[in-house]
Amino acid sequence: xxxxxxxxxxxxxxxxxxxxxxxxxxxxxxxxxxxxxxxxxxxxxxxxxxxxxxxxxxxxxxxxxxxxxxxxxxxxxxxxxxxxxxxxxxxxxxxxxxxxxxxxxxxxxxxxxxxxxxxxxxxxxxxxxxxxxxxxxxxxxx
Numbered sequence: 092x093x094x095x096x097x098x099x100x101x102x103x104x105x106x107x108x109x110x111x112x113x114x115x116x117x118x119x120x121x122x123x124x125x126x127x128x129x130x131x132x133x134x135x136x137x138x139x140x141x142x143x144x145x146x147x148x149x150x151x152x153x154x155x156x157x158x159x160x161x162x163x164x165x166x167x168x169x170x171x172x173x174x175x176x177x178x179x180x181x182x183x184x185x186x187x188x189x190x191x192x193x194x195x196x197x198x199x200x201x202x203x204x205x206x207x208x209x210x211x212x213x214x215x216x217x218x219x220x221x222x223x224x225x226x227x228x229x230x231x232x233x
Contacts, residue, residue, distance in 0.1 A: 114176060118167045121180040125159050126152075129188060135202040147205045147213035154217030158224040159187055165228035183227050187220065194219045 130137055130152075140148035166179030194216050195201040204212035 114167060114170075114173065117173055117176055118163050118180065121177070121184070122156070122159055122163055125163075125180075125184040125187070126156060128184070129155055129159075129191070132188065133191065133202060135206040137205075140206060145206070145208050147208045147210050150210065151205050151213040151216050154213070154220045155187075155191075158190070158217075158220030159184060161221070161224035162187070162227040162231055165231045169232050179231055183224075183231065186227055187223065190219050190223045191216065 135148070137148045137152045141152060162183035163180055166183060167176055170176045170179060191201070198204065198212055198215060201212055201216065205216070
């Protein structure tokens with residue numbers, strides 16, 4: 092009779108857990124890099140605005156993070172290796188960055204409106220980010 096440490100379940104966990112940490116870690120790094128890229132590409136400086144108490148900027152940035160995380164999580168689930176995670180991650184990030192531009196075109200002056208604390212503009216951006224993230228996630232999952 093095998094000891095508890097030799098059980099197939101423990102052995103499977105011991106082999107799979109490091110891979111899980113690696114894949115999850117890479118996905119979190121993609122999320123952080125995408126968020127940093129988003130902050131660099133947008134004309135308004137979300138972090139400074141959030142530190143100053145701008146609620147619209149905080150809501151907008153929260154929507155960006157969740158909007159990036161949903162398709163990244165689905166791509167993590169659908170991928171079998173780091174290359175797939177990276178490819179799907181990069182593709183979903185590009186689409187989400189384009190969504191900001193599209194909403195900016197529709198709302199005219201989105202960065203200024205968020206900078207001015209306009210919650211309606213932030214809510215619209217969050218809605219666009221989340222709806223796009225759900226669709227992208229479904230497309231990635233096949």
